[in-house]
Amino acid sequence: MRRKRTNSRLFYQFLLSHVLIFAIPFIILSGVVYYNAVVRFKSEIEASNVYKLNQVKNTFDLLARGLDNTASRISIDSELTPFVVKSGKYKEIEVVDELGKYKANNTIVDEVALYFHGDERLYTSSGINSFDTFAKRVYGFSDLDGIRLDEEMSRLQIPEIRRTQTTVSGSSQKQNVLMYMFPIPRNSQSPYGTVSFFIRESMLTELVGPILGDFYGSVYILDSKDNILASRSRENDLTEQAAKQLLVSKTQDGIHDAKLGDEHYSLMQAKSNLTGWSYVIVMPTDQFLGRVLEMRTFVLLICAAVVAFGILIAVLLSTRQYRPIRNIADYVRTLQVWTHGNDDSLHNELDLIRDSVQATRDLMKRIDEQRPIVREQFFVRLILGSIKDEEETTAFLSRENLALPGENCFVTVIPMDGSEYISTQNREELLRLLSEISMTDAVGYGVELIPDQSIAILISTGCNESCLRQVQEEIADEIARLFEHCCGFRPTVGMGSPVSGLIHVNRSYIEATAAMEQSGRIRKGEIVYFADMSEWQEGSEWYPIEEQIRLVQSMKQGNDTAAKTALANIMHDLEGKEVSLFYFRCMSFDLINTFLRTMNEMKLGIPQEYRSHLAEFTTLKQLDAGMTGLIDLICDYVQANKESKNTAMGTEIFQYIEQHYQEYDLSLEKIADHFQMSISYFSRYMKDQTGYTFTEYVTHLRMEEVKRLLKNSDLTIKDIVASVGYSDVSNFMRKFKNTEGITLGQYRKLYS
Incomplete structure (x- = not known):
């Protein structure tokens, strides 16, 4: 049954990355938009409200200045001096008319009153009254009687x-009246009277409404002692007592936030430098x-819509990018499930990709380690004539980035038959130097x-x-020169003839080895x-x-193809010879003798x-057929003999290891030196024959010997380990312990 697909951590990482890519510029842009649309808008509203409040302040400053000017004019009015006013009844009537004129010039003033110190009467625009009559009957003050009114006007400075x-x-309805009193004459330290303007509170609050516009809240006018002079409320349940609690802590001009109970309020305050109000x-x-x-x-709704749209786009992009990765991971998972079983890590694409990358790195590392070996094996096969396909040769050279300067090739051979001892170190250095030789017009x-x-x-x-x-x-x-530098003596070098093309280089190798066999004729x-x-x-x-x-x-060499080619060339040459029959048979028997001599050297019977x-041949065709059969016989024998030699060499090597694995100084270099072969060749040979590296094979032998001694001897663990x-x-x-899962002591107790 197909496994149900679920979004993995990788998908959510894709989603998170796309969300972050969208979120970072969006947050910055939203901040800019919010600042311009909300913060600046708030600042503009606050500035507008403060401006309106300042208009209120300026309006009332203008009214206060007008009342002050009116009081000043009254103080200097010759018709309203104490002497003139008290000069007779007629003058008293004129005082009332004169005060009426001043009242008419101030629309917000409900009444104008003039008082002279020591006088028991109060002159107003409506008549002359005693303090008690004015306080109780004219205005009906509920919190002020005639005596207190007289006292306040008398002591006013x-x-x-x-x-x-x-x-x-x-009616029983109550209303507030403001009593604005000025001592006269103005700016005198010894005033002789008081001018009072009586203003209904509603007149002031009605002036505030048109200036502030449509709002819901309360307006308060405070005197210099922070006493409420006038107030107006619209759809606000805030009492004056509660308002005093809010206003008492806010003495600075501007906009303030305050809290009363669970309610939050905004306060706008402006103070007049003229009146102190x-x-x-x-x-x-x-x-x-x-x-x-x-x-x-509105801005938040727009942002929410953009966020929703951005998340949708992020999901779509994440799904689109994640799908091919998931498909690749599913494919890799099907290839690896046999090694992991039902391991949950296979469901995690990150771990799967990480493991795959690591496995690829390990594989590439092993390939890089094996690359020199692969290259060496390629050239060995090429030299020995095992490669006949030119396309295979071209593909390998291209894959390994091996550039050959030209088509002409030849092989040089140096004997390493052990006639002169060469140490392993010198042999390795020589092979390293000869592995690649570069000259001006050639590479080897x-x-x-x-x-x-x-x-x-090559x-x-x-x-x-x-x-x-x-x-x-x-x-x-x-x-x-390189050989002499490494080994201390100059070698004999066999040089084959040049050939055209790499696939024909085996012929040059055969010629080079043949030249080496003829080296007995030279020094x-x-x-x-x-x-x-x-x-x-000679002829x-x-x-x-x-x-x-x-x-x-x-x-x-057991190369039947090259041998048959050489025989065919000889037969072709013999067919074209115009010599006597006797001379022809001499050449034929010499050729037969060549075969017999070669077989005799190999100790191979005919x-x-x-x-x-x-x-008994009578024609060259019969002779050619017989010699071709001998070529097959000889080459088969050589190949079998090579395998036998390899087997014998392997047996000898393993016998040597089994005889010396208990020695402390047994090493790869020591064995390679003993058998006169390179370390790299011996390492490959061990791996091919046993499946183990040299170190692993020796460790295996030592482990088995330790197990045997633990079971069958009373030697101490230290002595047993030292003995191997x-x-x-x-x-x-x-x-x-890493190999067996238990310690040496536990193994002895378990199996002894």
Whole structure:
């Protein structure tokens, strides 16, 4: 049943990344928009309200200045001096008329009263009354009688305003009246009277309404002592007592926030420098910032819509990007499920991709480690003639980034037959130097051929035929110099003839090995060119000696293809010879003798059926058929003998390891030196034959011996570990526990 797909952590990481990509600029943009649409709008509203409140203040300052001017004019009016007023009844009537004129000039004034110190009467625009009559009957003050009114006017030294409560005539309704008193003459330290202006509170509050516009809240006018002079409320349940609690802590001009109980209020205050009065508007914060809140709500709704749209886009983008990764992960999961079982980590794409990347890195590391080996094996197969496909050769060179300077190639061979001892260190250094040789017009790649006990160097050059011999000489000298530098003596170098194309390089290798076999004719340490061997032939009537050498060498190497090619060339040459029958049979028997000599060197007998073909042939075709059969026989024998030698060498190597694995100094270098082979070749050989590395194989032998001794001996653990070649007991104990899962002591108790 198909596993139900669920969004993994990777999907949510994609989603989070897209949300963040959207959120960061959105937050910045929203902040800018919010600041411009809400914060600045709030500032504009606050500035507008403060401006209106200042208009209220300026209006009342203008009214107060007008009343002050009126009081000043009354104080200097010649008709209203104490002497004139008290000069007779007629003058008293004129005083009333004169005060009426002053009242008419001030629309907000309900009454104008003039009082002279020591007088028991009060002159007003409506008549002359005693203090008691004016207080009780004219205005009906509920909190002020005639005596107190007389006292306040008599002791007045500076302008003063106070609020008092009156009863509306003909009803029980109460209303507030402001009594604004000025001493006269103005700015005198010894006033002789008082001018009082009586203003109904409603007149002042009605002036405030049109200025502030439509609002819900309360308006308060405070005197210099913060006493409420006038107030007006609209759809606000705030009492004056509660308002005093809010106003008492706010003495600075501007806009303030205050809290009374659970309600939040905004206070706007402006104080007059002229009168000392304060003008305060108290509004519920929601009403004060109503339009701001509406704008904020609108902006938030827009932001919420944008956020929802952004999240939708983020989900779509995340799904689109996550889907191909999930498909790849599902495919990899199907490939890896057999190694992980039902491991939950397979459901996590991050872990799966991380493991896959790590596995790829490990694989690439192993490939890089094996790359020199693969390259070496390629050149070995190429030199030995195992590669016949030119496309395979071209593809490998391209994949390994190996650039060859030209089509002309040849092989140089150096014998490593053990006639001269070469230490492992020197051998490794020599192989490193010969693994890649670069010169001006040529490049060479050297490989070790253990079965043939030699080092072969494949040379590629871009030179034409006229300078090939010079390049061969330079290459041979350079190889000999490197060899002498590493090993201390100059080697004999066999040089094959140049061929065109890498797939034909086996022919040059055969020629180089053939040249090495003819090195007995020259001094040790010299260079033997296969091309020079044809000069040893004394006459042209005989078949080509170089083809004979190629034939013999091909058979010794077990290369039936090259051997048959050389035989075909010889037969073709014999067919074209115009010589006597006797001379022809001599050449034929010499060729037969070449086969017999080669088989004799190999200690290989001639089957009876081939003897008749060789002894009783009458045509070249019969001779060719018999020799072709011998080539197959010889090459099969050589290949079988090589396998036998490999098996024998393997047996010898493993016997040596089993005899010496208990030695402390047993190492890869020691065994490679003993068998005169390179460390890299020996390492590959061990891995191919056992599946273990050398270290793993030796450790396995030592582990098995330790187990045997733990079971069958009374030796101490330290002595047992030391007896198998370990000096570091604690290190071996850790290895043993990691391998077996129990300690050495536990193993002895369990199995002894």
